[in-house]
Amino acid sequence: MHLSLPLLLSVSLFGIGVYGLLVRRNAILVLMSVELMLNGVNVSLVAFDVFWAEALRAGQSLAIFVITIAAAEIGLGLAILLLLYRMRGSIAIDEATDLREDAA
Amino acid sequence: MTSNWLLPALLVVPLMAAGILLVAGRRAERWATWFGVGVQSVGLLLTLGALAEFKRGSAGSMQLVVEAEWIPELLVDFRLGVDGISLPLVALTSLLGWCAAVYTVRRVPEPGRARAFVGLLLLLQVGMLGTFMALDLILFFLFFEVVLAPMWFLIAFWGSGERRRAANTFILYTVLGSVVMLVGFLLVIVKTGSADMVELAGGLGEQMSGGAQLAAALLILGGLAVKTPMWPFHTWLPDAHTSAPTVGSVLLAGVLLKMGTYGMVRIVVPTLPDAMVRIAPYLAAFAVIGILYGAMASYGQQDLKRVIAFSSVGHMGFVLLGISTLSVVGINAALFGNIAHGVITGLLFFVVGGIKERTGTTAFASLPRGLYASAPRLGFLLGFAAVASLGLPGLAGFWGEFLALVGAYHPAVPEHLYYRAMLVLAAVGMVLAAAYFLRVLRRVGQGPGSEKTMDDVAADEWLSWTPLIALTVVLGLVPVLVFEVTDPAVRMVVESVAGALP
């Protein structure tokens, strides 16, 4: 099997995630895009693991770690979003601009 | 007995003392100033130890060297040492630090907070001493920068007038300068693969190509020129001096300015001799402009501290002129001028600080006249310091300037006639210096009224000023005290230049 196949899948998932990350206003959708990007990376991790095929299983282990961290990230992210929602009634990220610089 | 611990101890003692003050809490406010005196006295003793251990016979080579690997990946090592070029400056720094500490005991400037004030002074001491002892480019830079923060605080919190603005100008200007200098250092390090000043001075630097040398020399000189300050990079100095507390002014003029010219002699001249030979005539021109400009601007000032600040521009011009000759006499003169200016201008700022403490101002418009009568001893000291500063032979200020002229008669670079023109112009500057100091004395010291109306010099002031007064006279009468140490080291430096001459 071609190594480029999973890699191309990985690249397209990542690119699509980037698009979502940049374009979506709803923060939950942004989180989903981030998941897509993580998945893209995971695919290539697994593909390279199979390519190397060594006893350490480094790629797959790292993929598992990534999945775990993704879960943690979603948990924390959603908690932050809920807090944001409670504070200002919206989770549109282009409205969360408290850290902007006001023109002096 | 090995005495290599002396130099690190000189740095560690004030550093630890500053740390102690940091953790000591409020109750330290009462004993902080005395603690400062104690620490500076220890520092002074250590310096005396270093002076005693220093072998004059081999003043040309680095002594009391301490080496330790630090960041080998970046070619940076922790390397300290002193030779004839740096030893006098280390001694001067310790002495002025001690004088400042003694002065502070009873005169912590508004708004008080002795603990922080003394702590910052000690931190400043670490930076200043470190700069003069560092033998590694990056370490030098590090200490060079360490000085800035305490000085900023001293000006911004204990200063007067537009102190924030002055402090910010000071720090922005000098940081800009040192960034440029750092780029130059990195260029040298990348091109030669070493940050060891001794190695670089010993011929490694000369292996750089002409263009790289020139670029590095311009960058480093640019940074050092801001600190010196060389005309036209001097504008931070008058503001900083006017606003700084007395002790800050003393250390600023007495030590900080020397770091610039010291860097030139220590790093630029021996490491990048080819470039230096090409730059030297331009440096001489800037130096002479600084001499004349400083004198004339001094005459036009309406504030005592600004007059002295501009006079520093002129005096450092003589130092730069000495360096630019690249000759043995000239560089010796520059190093002597450094020390003399530190002692004399330190004393001047102490005295002016005393005047300010008594009258609340340094502006001519509001200063009462007739200081000779209202406080005869203070007036005498003002006169003495002013006379020393205008370069009276027999006092310390003269030799640096006169020998810079002698050096300019026989510069190591080929442009003899050009340098002789510079010589004459610089001599004119000596007269102009007399003009503005006489104006000061006439305006402040003399005048109608012969009542004794002011508190005269107090005992603690005498204590902290006497070393400077004595040194002004002693160095004026026996200049060889400095020359015997600097000369062998300067000869080493000039030797490296000799190879670069066409």
Next chain:
Amino acid sequence: MTAPLVMVLIPAVAAFVGLLVGGMSRAAAGAIAVAGPLGALVVAGLLATEQPWTDPIVDTGFHGVLQPFPAATVVDGLAVSVALMVSFVATLVQIYSIGYMKAEPRYSSYAAFVSLFTAAMLAVVVAGDLLLLVVGWEVMGLCSYLLIGQNWERQEARRAAVKAFLVTKVGDIGFIVGIVVLIGATGTTLVPNAVQAASSDPTVATVASGLILLGVLGKSAQFPLHAWLPDAMAGPSPVSALIHAATMVAAGVYVVARFYPMFLAAPGVLTAMAVIACITMLGAAVISLVQSDLKRVLAWSTVSQLAYMVAALAVGSRDAAVFHLLSHAFFKALLFLAAGAIIHAVGSSALRDIGGLRRSMPVTFMTMTIGLLALVGVFPLAGFFSKESVLVAAEHAAAGDEVVAPWVGWLVLVVAVVTIAVTAAYAVRLWMLTWAGPRRGNGPIHEAPPVMYLPLVLLAVPTLLFGFTALDVSALPTWIQANATEPLGTPAALTPALVTIALSVVALLIGVGIGWRSRLPSAIGDGTSILARGLGVDAAYDWLVVRPFLVLVGWTTEFDQHVIQRTVSGVGSGTAATGGRLQRTQRGDVQRYVSTALTALIVAVVITLVTVAT
């Protein structure tokens, strides 16, 4: 420690000690003050007993520029005789000051500065090292500033002090550069060696002596740097005596004498000296004739008499110059101290307040008359012989026997004779206005106390007798040989010649006639005419130096504030403005930030890839 150094150090230490403890007791201050110059006098006397000084150069072995202390000294006839004169006059001045400055609150610092002044002058005299010479030279300038400004409560004194310092300092530009050239060109700081080396190279000799001449013009108050000396009258009278006779002004002439072989190798410089001396000699004498102030008359007369010495140097006779220097020192110190006694008694130095004092101040009258006669040059006083020696020297030069062109000798001869007439005129006028006629002003007048008139008497003795020493070859002519800096020649007696005697007697009689006519108090004037104000030299300074300098200062200050400062703050505000503009992109939109970052990253990656690929 060598004897000459001890001679310098005694008054220097006295100055230091006097400054330190003089404030406590006036008597102690006075004792210390007298002890300083007196000690120097004793040492000078001891040195004098060692005549002839076969080993005149006391080389300390250090004569590079980076030496422990420039302590090499010379002890030859020139140095010892001038040192004797200096310490003698200084001692008398210190004694005199005890009485004169009785009411002075700052006596201790005054006396200390006088001692320091003496020390500095002695340092110049015995300096065997160029650096020691510079030290003494400049310290003297400082002391003159301090002493002229002794009464700094008065604006006049403040102004005069600054003027004295700055005008001489302008000359010192030349002096310092000249010394630098000498050191640089000859490679030594030892005076004899440097002089010898320089005199064998005409270029170096001309440049160095021309530059040093500038300093000499300043110190010895020659045109155009003379204007400080009349104003220096603002200082106390004993200070004037010191400056005009023993120290400051003598230093200039002495230095030329010391460097004489080098000057002889530069005839152009000698010619310039002669011209300057002639202008100064006659001009100052004429100005002296119309002064309305006792001390100003004497001051201008000093300028004029100094020009005689410079002229003598210019026409190739160092011996005549030194002879006149010594004799002038005696009678001019005498005149100033006498003037001080008058001022002390009358309370004013304006001629219109003084008059008819003959009866009330007999000692002062006698001694001052002797001084004035010496100044005029009446046989057999010292002034007669020394002035004659100058005339003889000029005559020699006119005959073409010297290095300078004959016309220079003629010029000096003619001007010197004419000046004798003018000198006689102003001296007679001064004498008449001071002593003769009715008493002007009121209040009782007393003779000065003994502590003041004793020095007058002591100075009158050499004024009367000193001239005869020149007639004997083994006396003065042998004594003032400068064998440290030039080979020992066969000294010739400084005997007057018949022709010059005749000329000067005629001139003198004419001068007395003129002086007699201008003796009346109504002719005193108010000192405001252009002549009385020194022919507008001050105005010329003002227009040529002071005003341009102030304009330059103004420009510099403006430039500093408006160009340099503004450039710097412009860099600052420019940065702030750019920052403000960049700030607008910081709108808090995370997605825009990420887009930008990503785009930048991609561009960077692509550039890297492309560069790596190619």
Next chain:
Amino acid sequence: MSDRSLLSPTGVDVVFALLGAVAAASALMVVTTRQIVHAALWLVVSLGAVAGCYLVLTAEFVAWMQVLIYLGAVVVLLLFGMMLTRAPIGPSDDLTGTNRLVAFFASVAVTAVLGVLVVDAFGSTMIDVSGEPSSAAVMGEALFRYWVLPFEALSVLLLSALVGAIALSKPDEGA
């Protein structure tokens, strides 16, 4: 790895390509759909297809982890999140921001650069997917033999994330 011709796809290639196409297409739907709930559902499809891809790549354990954690936990969490933030049900136009063009170019550029890079580097590399699948046993051994320390660190991370999430969500905190 084998020395077969580059252009002769095997069955495995075809299966992988199909699964990948599904994953990519549904991912595209996730970022473009106008209904927020649909996006979550498309995410399920996409992640499920990726899990299938893992199976093809013989990463059996990872595939099941993907199914369990992503499909089971993450998506459910996301749905809860939508619910709690009162996400609009039905099509909505303001799900997508204004910088669509920039985002498009940026993402295309990223994809293109990475894609070119990948093809350039590994265009002709083959991998062998006929081996033993990495079962739970294999992965367990690898994880607990070689990766114990990161594993434990990760557990601490998870714990702190848990604590953090709770702390943030408590109604009386923040605001």
